[in-house]
Amino acid sequence: MADLEGNINAKDWGTDTPQRSWDFHIKGAGQLDFGMQHRLSRIFGADGHTAMLAFDHGYFQGPTSGLERIDLNIVPLAPYADALMATRGVLRSVIPASVDNALVLRSTGGPSILKELSNERVAMEMADAARIDAAAVAVQVFIGGEYETQSIANLNAQIDAGYRYGIPVLGVTAVGKELARDARYLGLATRIIAEFGAQLVKTYYVEEGFDQVVAGCPVPIIMAGGKKLPVIDALTMAFNAIDQGAAGVDMGRNIFQRSNPTAMIQAVRGIVHDGLAPAQALELYKELSNGAED
Numbered sequence: 001m002a003d004l005e006g007n008i009n010a011k012d013w014g015t016d017t018p019q020r021s022w023d024f025h026i027k028g029a030g031q032l033d034f035g036m037q038h039r040l041s042r043i044f045g046a047d048g049h050t051a052m053l054a055f056d057h058g059y060f061q062g063p064t065s066g067l068e069r070i071d072l073n074i075v076p077l078a079p080y081a082d083a084l085m086a087t088r089g090v091l092r093s094v095i096p097a098s099v100d101n102a103l104v105l106r107s108t109g110g111p112s113i114l115k116e117l118s119n120e121r122v123a124m125e126m127a128d129a130a131r132i133d134a135a136a137v138a139v140q141v142f143i144g145g146e147y148e149t150q151s152i153a154n155l156n157a158q159i160d161a162g163y164r165y166g167i168p169v170l171g172v173t174a175v176g177k178e179l180a181r182d183a184r185y186l187g188l189a190t191r192i193i194a195e196f197g198a199q200l201v202k203t204y205y206v207e208e209g210f211d212q213v214v215a216g217c218p219v220p221i222i223m224a225g226g227k228k229l230p231v232i233d234a235l236t237m238a239f240n241a242i243d244q245g246a247a248g249v250d251m252g253r254n255i256f257q258r259s260n261p262t263a264m265i266q267a268v269r270g271i272v273h274d275g276l277a278p279a280q281a282l283e284l285y286k287e288l289s290n291g292a293e294d
């Protein structure tokens with residue numbers, strides 16, 4: 001017979017305390033269901049910010065500098081990142097499943113750097129993202145690109161699938177060589193992605209009008225890193241993005257192509273989570289890397 005003693009003695013009902021309702025702290029996500037909110041919470045954390053490490057470049061670039069050996073170069077950085085952005089191939093083959101990072105899975109692709117990059121298709125089923133325990137999937141969106149409509153169709157297919165599984169979609173603004181990288185363009189692209197239902201958007205920082213790009217996007221903006229810059233420039237860019245309303249950064253080459261990536265990711269994390277100014281973050285980088293400036 002089942003032991004029912006606990007039931008008999010239950011008396012701690014707190015009848016004078018109404019059951020608590022929970023507000024949700026992530027922009028535009030207050031009306032999403034539990035699985036979506038839980039996954040977004042893993043990406044962003046309690047302060048609503050995220051330091052994401054991107055190393056998915058191989059899906060169209062092959063073994064980029066700094067990513068030749070992900071087991072040697074990237075795995076040691078994982079403890080300093082809130083989220084890892086990667087392909088399912090690298091996650092399954094190289095990343096230990098014991099990591100406690102939120103996982104953001106690259107879910108579209110097709111063309112290599114040898115072809116027209118906007119000609120992407122959905123590259124994985126949402127069921128596999130669920131098997132991997134992804135916190136989100138990433139979809140590249142080519143507003144103004146040759147295959148703009150196709151990339152929007154990819155986005156919509158993944159958003160529909162994401163709702164079936166409770167997995168958010170990160171829409172990524174892909175800037176082609178021929179497209180201007182300014183606030184007018186990025187405001188257009190980020191808003192379109194959010195209007196179709198992406199729960200978060202990744203885009204580049206621009207010196208003029210980034211705050212308006214953020215304001216016009218009803219879901220969190222995560223700043224993409226871009227090509228390697230001098231340390232102070234990369235840190236200043238991350239600081240400015242957060243200062244102007246970005247919910248986080250997703251940086252790759254500006255971290256893993258450094259002489260000391262471990263120091264750099266900690267400096268970036270200091271900006272994102274601890275409010276360090278660029279000069280303070282630079283000092284931290286130098287201190288942790290024994291004075292390195294590259």
Ligand code: R5P
Pocket residue numbers: 054055056057085140172224225226227250251252253254
């Ligand atoms: C996006 O298209 C790429 O796959 C990377 O995730 C993204 O560019 C971030 O990396 P990086 O900071 O090196 O630009």
